[in-house]
Amino acid sequence: MTKWEYATVPVLIHATKQILDTWGSDGWELVQVVPGPNSDVVAYFKRPLQE
16 A cells, blocks of 8 residues: 655646646645635645654
8 A cells, every 4th residue: 555645735827837847746745725825826736754
């Protein structure tokens, strides 16, 4: 069974692509994006846990 690790990341609207590309290149898969407390959004990522 795959074990996962998770990350919650604030995403600035003016740098969305750069932020998502950076996390994706590190092996993180975007799971969900929700409105943040300000005008930004919060992204939830997951990737298989390295054992």
